[in-house]
Amino acid sequence: MKALASCFTSIVGTENAVCWEDVPVTQQKSILQAISDEKPLAPKGALRKRVNASPTPPGCIVYPHTTEQLAQVITEAHRNKWRVLPCGSGSKLNWGGLVKDVDVVVSTERLNQLIEHAVGDLTVTVEAGMKFSHLQEMLANSGQFLAVDPITQDTATIGGIVATADTGSLRQRYGTVRDQLLGITFVRADGQIAKAGGRVVKNVAGYDLMKLFTGSFGTLGVISQVTFRVYPMHEISQTVVLTGDPKAISQSAGVLRGSALTPTQADLLSTKLVSGLGLGEGLGLVARFQSIAESVKEQSNRLLEVGEQLGLKGTIYSAADEADLWRILREQIDSSVNESAITCKIGVLPTSAVEVLTQADVGWIHIASGLGVLRFESDNQIDQLLGIRSLCQTNRGFLTILEAPVEVKQQLDVWGYTGNAEELMRRIKQQFDKECILSPGRFVGGI
Incomplete structure (x- = not known):
């Protein structure tokens, strides 16, 4: 490992080519959650088991300070056919598929000007x-x-x-x-x-x-x-929150989509997320309006009236309360006390979003695009995940695993891709990375 790191010290300096044994334990754990030794897979299907779950760690982490240094680092890796895992701060290293047989991690964290x-x-x-x-x-x-x-x-x-x-x-x-x-x-x-x-x-x-x-x-x-x-930046901002019966929430989302109202953000929230935020009971709809003061006030009141007509509880958040609402919402989506939790990105027809959310533990879905995030935390989470993946695909959508324990990613098809463009994606990969040294295995179909 030290020999590998020494190959980069002449480019980035000794302090910017860190041997694996000198990497902080928390950072080691984050990287190991993203990699796997290349082992044979069982035939493709819902469950795909590997022979061995213990990955070999990379030799070192390299921190270039300039684009020119980065280019020299990648040139050295290409010359030696070393496999590279690029990253920034590492906050999303465990998204996507497991990277195969990583030799070196290259971080752009110090390219920050x-x-x-x-x-x-x-x-x-x-x-x-x-x-x-x-x-x-x-x-x-x-x-x-x-x-x-x-x-x-x-x-x-x-x-x-x-x-x-x-x-x-x-x-x-x-x-x-x-x-x-x-x-x-x-x-x-x-x-x-x-x-x-x-x-x-x-x-x-x-x-x-x-x-x-x-x-x-x-x-x-x-x-x-x-x-x-x-x-x-906008002059003023307000957020309307509607909570209650799933059917009424679905109707309110439909009204909002078809109206002349122009929210900058609009999402549907699962029951557990609504209760975790202390917003009420049932499913939730959050819509943020940002513009001049008169417009924001008028649009907020109109959506509040829609909720009242459908029997939903409605609240308007502004100023510090609104900022706290969106901050805590992101934290609730991103955090879990359960280390075995599985976080997924999904896409469905917007009209099917409520049906999906009623079957998920934690989740939010954008009302216009049908894209969102789900988190599974129950004991039967894999069965639950596969069931919702099937539901998404039935509704012309998808479910892709972002974060999950390594053993789960070694069993499941992370991307769940069912389209016909995989061969095209492989040809693009071949054109850009003929030796397949950049993040091998992380993308669709193990690309």
Whole structure:
């Protein structure tokens, strides 16, 4: 392991190439939850068992400080055919499939500088390792913000958010990570630096690699810089919460979808999440309105009236109470006292969202897209998961496992992909990473 680390010290320095035995125990645990030795699998099906559950740890963790150092590190790995697990702070390392036989972890956490903030053009360019929370603080000083809302806002890095397509209910108004991304700089699997897009909103030159890299889980290249569009901060904000009977909640969501109301966030919440937040009983609908004061007040009252007509309990949150509500909501979704809990990303027809939530332990689903997160905590969680996966697929959707114990990911098909594009994805992987050294096994079909 020390010999492996020594290969990178001439590039990044001794203090930035850390041998495995010198890595903090908590960080070791996080990495081991993301990797697995490459073992034969049983025939493809609901349960796929491996021969051995004990992974071999990587030799070292490398922390480049510049894009050029990152390129040299990847070049060295490519020359030796070492398998690389790219990451930022590691907050989402255990998302997706298990990575096979990792030799070295490359972290962009120390690539964390602001490159350019064009305040008048509403764009910002930062290095991939910058924390999301730090970027938002800097933008707030100019009265602007980045319109994505990852679950782990304090620890998530910008590169990790792009690589995992991690966004939440702000998609109601602003779209997904893909829609915010204007440009990208990345290091190819052979160590060459490449760029796509630019630093202006109206940019149509070249291939749209930004969308390809968003949600690629580090399998196509290592992101080093990104450019986002940003937005002016709102004058005022209020959130309406409706709780009660599932059928009435479904009706209220349908009314909201078909109305002229323009929430920036709108989600359905499971019963356990509603009770955990102290919002009441039954399922919940939360809708946030942000604009000028008159508009926010009018829209909030209209949705409250819809809830009253359907017999739902309604409450309006504003100022500090509203901020606390959304913060605690993210914490409830992200945290679990049960180490065996399984967290999944799902997509269903929006009209089927309530049916799914009534069968889940903890979950929220965006009312317009039908995308959301579920967490399973019961003793029969695997059976419950497979049942809801079947329900999602029946409703033209999907269920993908994000976080789960290693032994669960070794048994189940993590991605549950049933489409016909797997061969195309394999060809793309071959074009970008012929030696298959970047996050091997983490993506759909073990790509």
